[in-house]
Amino acid sequence: MTAPNHIPLLLDGSQGEGGGQILRTALALSLVTGRPFRIVRIRAGRPKPGLLRQHLACVEAAAQIGSATTEGALLGSSELTFTPGSIVAGEYTFRIASAGSTMLLLQTVLMPLLSTGKPSTLVLEGGTHNPFAPPLPFMEQAFAPLMRRIGYPMDLTLERPGFYPNGGGRCRVTLSPAVERFPLHLDAASPVDRDAISVVALVAGLPKHVGEREVSRVRDRLGFPATQAEVQTHANAVGPGNTLHVSMPAGRFANVVTGFGSPKVRAEQVADAAASAAEAFLTHAAAVEEHLADQLLLPLALARGGSFTTTEPSGHCRTNIDIIQQFLNVPIISEPQGPGVWRITVSPRS
Numbered sequence: 458m459t460a461p462n463h464i465p466l467l468l469d470g471s472q473g474e475g476g477g478q479i480l481r482t483a484l485a486l487s488l489v490t491g492r493p494f495r496i497v498r499i500r501a502g503r504p505k506p507g508l509l510r511q512h513l514a515c516v517e518a519a520a521q522i523g524s525a526t527t528e529g530a531l532l533g534s535s536e537l538t539f540t541p542g543s544i545v546a547g548e549y550t551f552r553i554a555s556a557g558s559t560m561l562l563l564q565t566v567l568m569p570l571l572s573t574g575k576p577s578t579l580v581l582e583g584g585t586h587n588p589f590a591p592p593l594p595f596m597e598q599a600f601a602p603l604m605r606r607i608g609y610p611m612d613l614t615l616e617r618p619g620f621y622p623n624g625g626g627r628c629r630v631t632l633s634p635a636v637e638r639f640p641l642h643l644d645a646a647s648p649v650d651r652d653a654i655s656v657v658a659l660v661a662g663l664p665k666h667v668g669e670r671e672v673s674r675v676r677d678r679l680g681f682p683a684t685q686a687e688v689q690t691h692a693n694a695v696g697p698g699n700t701l702h703v704s705m706p707a708g709r710f711a712n713v714v715t716g717f718g719s720p721k722v723r724a725e726q727v728a729d730a731a732a733s734a735a736e737a738f739l740t741h742a743a744a745v746e747e748h749l750a751d752q753l754l755l756p757l758a759l760a761r762g763g764s765f766t767t768t769e770p771s772g773h774c775r776t777n778i779d780i781i782q783q784f785l786n787v788p789i790i791s792e793p794q795g796p797g798v799w800r801i802t803v804s805p806r807s
Contacts, residue, residue: 465538466494466783471501473776477512481565482755482777484519484539486784488569489759493540507533511557514583515565518551522566546575546632553583556624558590563630564752568759570632571609577632585619585626586659586700588717591748593618593628594657594702595713599749602710607760608638618661618691620698641753641763643744644800647707654735655685655704662697665690667724671701671716674728679703679735701727703735712738712746741797743767750801751777758787762805766798774801 466487470479480496487494500506508516508531516530516537524542551562559581570577586592591600597613604611610633619626656675658668668688676686699718704711716731718724738746743766745753750767751774757763758781770778770791778789788804 462490462492464493465540466492468494468496468780468783470496470499470535473779474772475502475776476500476773477515477561478773478777479780480512480537481515481561482780483784484515484565485568485755486781487539488519488523488525488541488544489572490784491541492784493538495536495538497536499535499537501535507535508537509557510555511553511561511583514551514553514557515562518549518562518566519569522549523569544569544573546570546573546577548578550580551582553624556584556587556619556621558587559583559585559619559626559628560587560591560593560596563596564591567611567632568755571611571635572759574634576634579630579632580627581630582627583619583624584621585615585617585628586698586717587621588719591752592700592702592715594700594704595715595748598704598711599713600752603641603749603753604756606639606709607641607756607763608635609756609760610635618659618694618698620661620694620696620700623696623698625695638760640761640805641757641765643763643765646742646744646766649705649707649739651679651681652685653706654679654681655687656681656731657686657702657704658688659691659698659700659702660688661691661694661699663699663718667699667718668701670724671699671728674725675701675703675732675735678729678732699727701731703731705735705739707744712749714738714746738768741768742795743798747771747774750774754778754781754789754801754803757803758785758789759806762787762803764800764802766794766800768797769799770801
């Protein structure tokens with residue numbers, strides 16, 4: 458590992474997609490590389506610019522595991538300076554006092570804690586099934602299996618679901634030391650057995666028939682047997698909520714798409730959103746869907762690289778690539794391979 462550069466890296470929080478991902482990736486890479494950074498214009502183009510509660514929770518968690526100092530870590534702040542110290546593995550509990558996404562907080566601290574080569578256990582409280590964030594089933598079925606293939610053992614356990622706007626969810630994440638790391642190559646799409654596609658409706662504080670209507674609608678559209686559909690009810694959630702997850706097995710992992718329930722949105726509309734996302738992905742010869750592609754960039758850049766095919770990279774993905782390359786000397790190339798399919802190649806870290 459090269460010696461850390463102590464000159465703060467200046468980042469523009471409004472560049473590209475301009476969301477909180479810029480901050481989360483910067484926090485993770487600052488801890489791993491030892492490089493401080495200053496970010497200005499945080500989320501400047503968003504309806505509520507600056508640091509919201511969930512972003513501040515990520516800053517505070519990163520500072521805690523990495524003995525870091527901060528300037529500007531306040532609600533609504535548009536600028537932040539982060540100076541990392543030494544990362545300490547161990548047992549941590551992080552609470553987001555809202556329905557902020559626990560999975561986005563995990564995204565911030567995951568690779569720094571794994572870089573220590575020591576075990577850690579995280580208890581995360583807040584939102585577990587959030588729109589505009591990876592829900593826990595996605596992390597459990599899509600992301601975690603691929604992390605284990607790279608050589609990073611991790612397990613997630615849902616103890617209580619948390620939905621917007623009440624939050625109150627709780628999950629446990631166990632991280633084990635990497636014995637050996639491997640490049641990951643997912644260049645060819647595995648044929649999807651439609652009889653192996655599964656759909657799970659999660660219902661809390663709502664009538665069970667909401668989930669039953671959702672899975673019935675998706676089954677009708679995607680054409681798979683009733684044995685592959687399930688409605689899960691949770692009585693211990695803090696507030697009502699509903700999600701619908703379609704899991705498409707691809708060997709030792711699954712591509713997962715999600716429909717999110719919300720007030721005044723019919724169950725059939727939630728099902729149609731998930732079914733349409735699944736159908737759109739299944740029409741392409743890509744190995745991973747767009748959200749999983751985004752999640753894989755940082756682990757590959759910090760491990761031994763790799764490549765995968767996906768649908769056309771989103772603005773979110775392209776912005777993430779740019780932030781990674783500002784911290785690391787890691788070439789990341791995205792190039793079209795055919796109609797609607799792109800290959801992203803991440804070179805090993807030098």
